[in-house]
Amino acid sequence: MYTQAEENYLKVIFTLQKVKEEPVNTNLIAEKLSTKASSVTDMIKKLSAKKLLSYQPYQGVMLTKTGRSIALKVLRKHRLWEFFLVDKLHFKWDEVHEIAEQLEHIQSDSLVDKLDYFLGLPKYDPHGDPIPDKAGNFTGEELISLKDMEIGERGILKGLKDSSNVFLKYLDRKNMVIDDQIEVVEIENFDRSVLIKTNWETFYISEQVAKNLLIKRKSDEL
Amino acid sequence: MYTQAEENYLKVIFTLQKVKEEPVNTNLIAEKLSTKASSVTDMIKKLSAKKLLSYQPYQGVMLTKTGRSIALKVLRKHRLWEFFLVDKLHFKWDEVHEIAEQLEHIQSDSLVDKLDYFLGLPKYDPHGDPIPDKAGNFTGEELISLKDMEIGERGILKGLKDSSNVFLKYLDRKNMVIDDQIEVVEIENFDRSVLIKTNWETFYISEQVAKNLLIKRKSDEL
DNA sequence: AATTATTTTTAGACTTATCTAAATTTATTT
DNA sequence: AAATAAATTTAGATAAGTCTAAAAATAATT
Ligand SMILES: [Mn+2]
Ligand SMILES: [Mn+2]
Ligand SMILES: [Mn+2]
Ligand SMILES: [Mn+2]
Numbered sequence: 001m002y003t004q005a006e007e008n009y010l011k012v013i014f015t016l017q018k019v020k021e022e023p024v025n026t027n028l029i030a031e032k033l034s035t036k037a038s039s040v041t042d043m044i045k046k047l048s049a050k051k052l053l054s055y056q057p058y059q060g061v062m063l064t065k066t067g068r069s070i071a072l073k074v075l076r077k078h079r080l081w082e083f084f085l086v087d088k089l090h091f092k093w094d095e096v097h098e099i100a101e102q103l104e105h106i107q108s109d110s111l112v113d114k115l116d117y118f119l120g121l122p123k124y125d126p127h128g129d130p131i132p133d134k135a136g137n138f139t140g141e142e143l144i145s146l147k148d149m150e151i152g153e154r155g156i157l158k159g160l161k162d163s164s165n166v167f168l169k170y171l172d173r174k175n176m177v178i179d180d181q182i183e184v185v186e187i188e189n190f191d192r193s194v195l196i197k198t199n200w201e202t203f204y205i206s207e208q209v210a211k212n213l214l215i216k217r218k219s220d221e222l
Numbered sequence: 223m224y225t226q227a228e229e230n231y232l233k234v235i236f237t238l239q240k241v242k243e244e245p246v247n248t249n250l251i252a253e254k255l256s257t258k259a260s261s262v263t264d265m266i267k268k269l270s271a272k273k274l275l276s277y278q279p280y281q282g283v284m285l286t287k288t289g290r291s292i293a294l295k296v297l298r299k300h301r302l303w304e305f306f307l308v309d310k311l312h313f314k315w316d317e318v319h320e321i322a323e324q325l326e327h328i329q330s331d332s333l334v335d336k337l338d339y340f341l342g343l344p345k346y347d348p349h350g351d352p353i354p355d356k357a358g359n360f361t362g363e364e365l366i367s368l369k370d371m372e373i374g375e376r377g378i379l380k381g382l383k384d385s386s387n388v389f390l391k392y393l394d395r396k397n398m399v400i401d402d403q404i405e406v407v408e409i410e411n412f413d414r415s416v417l418i419k420t421n422w423e424t425f426y427i428s429e430q431v432a433k434n435l436l437i438k439r440k441s442d443e444l
Numbered sequence: 445a446a447t448t449a450t451t452t453t454t455a456g457a458c459t460t461a462t463c464t465a466a467a468t469t470t471a472t473t474t
Numbered sequence: 475a476a477a478t479a480a481a482t483t484t485a486g487a488t489a490a491g492t493c494t495a496a497a498a499a500t501a502a503t504t
Pocket of ligand 2: 079
């Protein structure tokens with residue numbers, strides 16, 4: 001169908017486009033793909049000829065419907081495989097991305113669907129990113145950063161923005177784990193540190209930490 | 223490490239070399255890979271320069287130790303993934319080869335080992351082919367009696383249960399010898415006699431005879 | 445508005461892997 | 475042993491994807 005290179009471009013353009021709904025410029029793509037701008041231009045022309053994106057020279061690119069749907073399929077595979085690696089093979093959160101970068105290009109529709117079913121139709125990957133369903137829709141609500149919650153709000157820890165080892169160890173010491181319930185008790189104005197209440201204790205976390213905790217709002221639960 | 227193309231060549235050369243312990247010739251490789259002889263020559267030079275095989279122009283190739291060990295790793299991955307697809311995702315045994323052809327090129331040592339462990343360290347893939355262990359050793363070739371083979375199955379005559387003179391003479395008259403390829407064409411319900419096809423002819427053998435022929439199963443696929 | 449800086453595209457080259465067609469070597473027949 | 479056939483290699487071409495260096499277009503400053 002599509003080459004790995006094509007799929008990587010589409011995926012990166014998709015994620016860049018999601019941040020702000022504007023045409024994505026060449027240099028950004030190059031940077032994300034660790035390649036050169038001239039290479040990006042070449043590929044852009046190719047993808048444009050295949051009608052996977054629209055392209056005005058010098059004006060950046062935007063994915064077409066088809067392009068977006070391909071990108072979503074790659075993203076779905078990436079995240080399902082990450083879930084598989086962590087949940088079934090017991091890899092750590094921070095070890096799976098590289099491998100998923102390869103697995104996301106395996107071509108077989110039935111494989112993806114059977115894998116999805118085998119894993120129990122998961123909604124989020126190990127980093128808290130939503131997994132598109134077969135039709136390309138994200139079922140669950142978006143996860144928000146804990147630092148964007150307000151006093152009194154409650155939610156469930158569903159993912160991490162930072163999956164580094166230091167951070168994982170920090171959470172370990174605080175006895176925090178995915179699916180923990182968290183309530184924002186207080187926010188300190190001076191340094192934006194947050195007093196949170198988990199199932200077992202109440203303690204302060206820094207803004208730095210709050211920023212990296214991804215929460216599913218309690219109200220979204222149903 | 224090595225490109226997919228390189229890995230595919232090494233794998234095919236390995237399996238061809240296993241059949242008879244002679245240098246593998248260009249046309250055979252080309253046929254197995256559905257490519258042209260000239261392409262094979264090009265790749266052979268490349269692999270030879272990398273010391274993955276030894277090559278005398280016009281005289282065929284033989285894998286070096288390194289080349290063989292790479293081929294074994296690819297084969298191990300191929301068969302482990304096939305096992306995964308059948309055992310965990312409930313694919314049928316004839317649906318998995320294409321997908322395993324892709325999965326066998328995923329690079330990650332820890333992935334292979336964790337997968338192996340997750341699957342329960344299986345010894346044979348869904349087609350009965352042995353899965354090399356981490357060190358590249360097969361646990362042992364499983365020989366089965368010809369009378370346990372099914373219609374359409376193929377294999378190689380590797381041993382005899384009965385080594386009496388009468389039996390050997392019988393085989394001699396039928397021009398059957400170790401390492402002969404044998405295919406089960408038909409099985410007569412009435413007396414369980416078996417119509418087999420050797421490299422040269424097709425003829426019936428009794429159940430008595432079938433019972434005493436030890437076969438190494440051979441699937442078309444890897 | 446003119447100049448400078450940044451971004452993007454073009455031109456030309458390189459690598460990998462493939463092909464066709466022709467040349468060469470090896471094997472098989474006569 | 476010569477002629478013919480088959481297998482293998484070489485020569486030259488192509489496509490995908492990348493790169494560097496230079497040119498062109500756009501954006502930001504003076
Ligand atoms: Mn990832
Ligand atoms: Mn992820
Ligand atoms: Mn196979
Ligand atoms: Mn197999």
